[in-house]
Amino acid sequence: MKEKYFIHLLDTPVGKYIYDVNTNSIIEIGEGTFEYLKCGKKNTNQVDRDIQKMIKQGYLKTTRVEKAKNPSIDYIEDFLNNRVAYLVLQVTQGCNLRCKYCVYSGGYDTRTHTKKRMNYKTAIKAIDFLIEHSKDEDTLYLGFYGGEPLLEFELIKMCVKYINKNAFGKKVEFNITTNATLLTENIVDFLVENNFQILVSLDGPKETHDLSRQFAGSDEGCFNKLMDNLKFFQLKYPEFYKNRVSFNSVxxxxxxxxxxxxxxxxxxxxxxxxxxxxxxxxxxxxSTIKIDEKYVIDEQYGEFILFLSKLGWFKNEQVLNIAEQNFRNIEDLADNLMKYKRSELPKEWQHGGPCVPGMKRLFVNVEGKMCPCEKVSEIADQNVIGHIDKGFDMNKVLAILNQGNKYFEKCKDCWIFSLCGVCALTNDMVNNGYCELQKKDVERRMINYIILKKLGLEFV
Structure with a gap:
């Protein structure tokens, strides 16, 4: 009957393990038990005792989810009426750069840069919508996105002034994603005065950054301009710069x-x-992206050095900062395994990917169309969950929330059911190899988590 156990085998350098899907637990097992679960050969009494012991402890259940249902469905109207806390405004679809890999660059079958910009009336309607639908929230988040949002700096200033005046009794946090080439002293002063969280696009040293990030209408890279602006920013506001400016490398x-x-x-x-x-x-x-063998080797080496550091075998300053993201992913897995213990899967549930569309991170584009977040393509009809003039389109919201129905027969027997990251952004990729990538990623994180714990690292 072993084929009905809802488990996944993990053969690691430090031992044999199973991930028990029903209990969301990782359990170490013996070699013989591993071989039995893998091949069905049970040739010792010890294996039989181990199996019976795990069953008695609540593991090795055969339970699967019987019906796809997102648990948020029963509360969706309350969530969207009262708990929308994060608004991202696409203040422009224009940009002063033409980054080759950007989804707006023309190199993708989705979006392109346009001259469209958000007008003040649309922006204020969106902010009013946020305030009206955040009754249960003490803190609101307002983000500015593009294109390059600093092309519309005057609009950003008006939006900040408006929400500060009208979000009575609420704290407001601001953030912006920018290429930083348009920063001036006036803009920097404003961002600091309003305590913005600033995410700057920076890909690496000059030869790397300028390879993809060039000014519109020229072959000139923007690295020098960007670094000059950052140098001024850091010099004038060193503490703010250290704590409120972060970087994203593509x-x-x-x-x-x-x-x-x-x-x-x-x-x-x-x-x-x-x-x-x-x-x-x-x-x-x-076009097809080619993965260089040296890139893979460098990535694995950086991760190896990072793990040695986390174990206290290297000093922190020897660790390459960019590799930290790999460890954060393992920490997220550890957090999930510790927080979400269960006796078995519920009869009605859905894979772990979709957020509540519009509640977690409501994106409003230049025309007032609403999407689940800024990462999805706003020109795809299934991603448009409403308009600020008409409110949420509940049929569209429910369609995204219930996307588990679409692939339920495929998903119900998948061992990463509750750890899956398929959402509105990646929904179209399910039949294009994305599921296998998800499984490989989760398995790799699990194995690294097991090794680090075995070597003495404590996850809190």
Whole structure:
């Protein structure tokens, strides 16, 4: 009957384990038990005793979810009427750069840069919508996105003034995603005065950054201009810069990762700041992204050094900052395993990916269309969950929330059911290899988590 156990086998360098899906637990097992669960050969009494012991402890259940249902459905109207806390405004679809890998660059089958910009009336309607639908929230978050949002700096100033005046009794946090080439003293002063969280796009050293990030209408890279602006910012507001400016690096997998990591670890303008990174995807791309073997080797080496540091075998300053994201992913897994213990899967449930569309991070584009977040394509009809003039389209919201129905027969027997990250952004990729990538990623994180725990690292 072993084939009915809802488990996943984990063969690691430090032992044999199973991930028990029903209880959301990782359990170490013996070699013989592992082979039985893998091949069905039970040739010792010890294996039988081990199996019976695990069953008695509540593991090795055969329970599967019987019906796809997102648990948020029963509360969706309350959530969207009272708990919308985060609004992201696409103040422009224009940009002063033409980054080759940008989804607006024309190199993808989704969006392109346009001259469209958000007018004041649309922006104020969106802010009013946020205030009206956040009755249960003490803190509101207002983000500015593009294109390059600083092209519409005057509109940003008016939005900040308006929400500060009208969000009675609520704290407001501001953030902006920018290429930082348009920063001036006036803009920097304003961002600091209003305590903005600032995410700057920076891909690495000059030769890497300028390879993809060039000014519109020219072949000139923007690295020098960006770094000059950051230097001024850091000099005038050193503490704010250190604590409120972070960086996102978009990595081409044919670049040498080591030089990028060394840049972020040593350059005085970035080495003390938070850094996130992502690898360019060829999903929807009109060209194929080639992954260089040296990139893979550099990535694995950076992760290895990071783990040694976490175990206390290297000093922290020897760790390349950009590799920290890999460890954060393992911490997220550890957090999930510790928080969400259960006796078995519920009869009605859905895979772990979709958030409540519109509640977690409501994105409003230049025309007032509403989407679940700024990462999805706003030109895809299924992602448009309403308009600020008409409110939420509940049919669209429920369609995204219930997307588990679409693939339920495929998903119900999948061992990463509750750890899956498929959401509105990645929904179209399910039949394009995305599921296998998800499984490999979760398995890799589990194995690294097991190894680190075995070597003495405590996850809190």
């Amino acid at each position: 990595i081409l997998p044919d670049n040498h990762l080591k030089s990028i990591e060394e840049f972020f670890s040593t350059n005085p303008l970035v080495k003390e700041n938070a850094i996130t990174s992502s690898v360019v995807s060829d999903v929807y791309s009109k």
